[in-house]
Amino acid sequence: MNIVYLTLGLIAIYLYVSFASLLWEGIDRKLVARMQRRIGPPILQPFYDFLKLVSKESIIPRDANRLFEIAPILALASSIALLAYTPLGFEPLLATKGDVIVFIYLLGLIAFIRVMGAVSSGSPYAQIGAQREIIMLVSREVPMMLGLFAILWRLSKLGVEKPFSLGTLYQYNIWEIGTPLTVVGIFVLLLVFLLWLASEIEVGYFNIPEAETEVAEGPMAEYSGRHLALFKLSNALKEFASASLVVAIFFPWGISGHIGLTGVAAMVLDLIFHTLKVFAVLFVSMSVFRAITGRLRITQAVGMFWSRILPMSLIGVLLLIIDVLGVIS
């Protein structure tokens, strides 16, 4: 029976997140347009785009192999699986101890599947895009993992049942610790995570693999029709899940407790509130960032990750560790 509820829950979450993430894309496009004194598309534009792509013919290049067609399905499947491990205002559906590794793994896997699909297309543009995507993937995950593991380690010190589960983010709030060192550390890590989020969804500085003007959409160069629609959807889901992670770590407050709701109603309310927070985080990390910055070269981006963001993450983590070890009391 439990499995049935889980499945239904996952389907419901999937439908909701698909709607919310596509809606956010529309809002984002509108906001960026307004920042540049354009009127912009209607808010529901991504839905029209999606429906149009689904209805169009999918062209398979002559040089492509089977994986070219399978990759979009695999990517969407991994994104849906990712939702089962994503904190969405309440504990993830499949929260167990150590599930943070599954979360990171699935997030990396989606990018990797995109790359495999791109390599399978046989197009040199896609190949270049794929190489860039792999380089970015390798660079961006290290500071994020460092920060995430440090935060979960710090929370597990407070005594939780499921250490290293994303569910613990709702048991204890990282700000509650409240010592000056932690607060500074968390602010540093917040910055790291916002930059990571921007690179995860590839906007602004980090819009490198897809770089429309340089390599003609990069990994997605050969995709069309249904396959492209699936990729767009899985990207939107991934965007929402990544932002959810940031929200769950840094802004995990719910409102259902304050007005005394319980059960399904509380979950729905928390989910909606969580969605608003996700939109807020994405507004900073995506819309504003996209509107005010241009693309870096791939070497600059890699340099930025290893020589700026990784040390930043290290500093944040060290501050957390020093606080726990009580070196400075």
Added chain:
Amino acid sequence: MTLPFLVILPLFGAFSMPIVSLLGKKLKEYWAVIISGATFAVAAKVFYTVWRNNEILLYTLGSDNPIGRGVDFPIRIVWEVDLFGALLALTITFVSFLAIVYSLGYMKHDTGLEKYYTLVLVLELGMLGVVITGDIFNFYVFLEIMSIASYALVAFRNDTWEGIEAGIKYMFVGSLASSFILLGIALLYGQYGTLTMSYLAIKIAENPTLVAKVALAFLIGGLLFKSGAVPVHMWLADAHPAAPSSISAMLSGLVIKAGGVYAIARIVFSIFNPGLHIYLRTFNAPSVNMDVIGWIIVFFACLTLLVGNAMAVVQTDMKRLFAFSSVGQIGYILLGIGIGTLAYGTKVGELALAGAIYHIVNHALIKALLFLVAGVVIHEVGTKNLNELSGLAKRMPLTTFSFTIGAAAIIGLPPLNGFASKWIIYESSAMYNPILAAVAVLGTVFSLAAYTKVLFTFLGKESERVRDVKEPEKSMMFPMLVLVVAITVMGLLPWQISDKIMIPAAKMLEQLNGEYILALLKFIGGA
């Protein structure tokens, strides 16, 4: 008693092969398949018996009692099979059976096949002997049977220069290693006057002399050669690419395990048991300091897994890449064994040992699959140079799929079997010493890079070379798909397998209460 048939069957198959091959052209191949299939069935039976009863099988050759008449020590050759040995026997027979089925198609264009099948069965026989024996000289004999068969098989295609070169290198280095092992055994025999492993364990505990330590050094040194640990891995990187692919699958999947890491574990835990010597030391009795051995193994393990995996990244020859990756994976197994020795008797040590045993089985399956894939590619395309192989995926989708599964499993991606065993090794090494875990993870990063490179080669744009290739015949496809299924199914039940099989196997190998010795001692009235 089914145990003797584990050796009788392949021996019978090998010796009858010259006669059978006179009877008909195709018959010898089917004969080899039948014999190895029957051996697999016997191994499954033995494994099931040991696993269900959870006790060590002891079989005496020539009598029902290993103890000589009128004396109170064992004089006969005994075979002692614990769960570790039985598990290895099962793996060996399984992979050998698949490799022989694969040879039906793969070796079709070669001549001298009756010798080939004889040698393969002898190789299987040697490995089975190594994993079931409880007598150290008998162990040496089986080790040599295995080694000599593998020298001959590496150089089997003696019209190619690389086969001969690799064969000579392997033979010289391997013979030297074997002579180290023989020297170690001779020293032990001279000092203690017995060759039965479990009795030797008692004797060494009674009087641990310098000779015992020197012998241990010779044995470990020789066996590190045989397992391809790093300073002495160079034969492996030549032998595996040069051998026919069905043989590479057995060499990499089985030979370096049975004749290398299995034997190290057996000698460290059954002849020089760390627990026994820690116990002696608490009474201030003379003892062998097994921590030194543990650290030596860990040192070579770290070196092996870094160098092996890092060298795999830069290869352009597919089989050479797989061979270096085998070296790297041996590093993980040695790391597990080393930590199992260092943290003997604790939860961590047991976990590390279980991880090592689990990884032996997993790597045998995965690497066999990868080498079979490489064989298919060589057979169909005619090159193993990765720069010429771009874009195989379009013409050989099933082969590419098998490769993808194998590569993902060896990196250790979650839904496949490599994940659980590597995870256990990471976990136990992190609990023992985080630096070792960091080294292990670094090794995996290299291996990820190496296999991603090959995967992208398979998927990329079609090159001229692969324009008109096709999938191989069914007898070559079948073993690969069986291995894919085995890897996936094992990957879906990782913790069940770990709890039901690997942890008990580790416990029996650790023999916290001296079970391996007691299995023999119960014959010596009342002890």
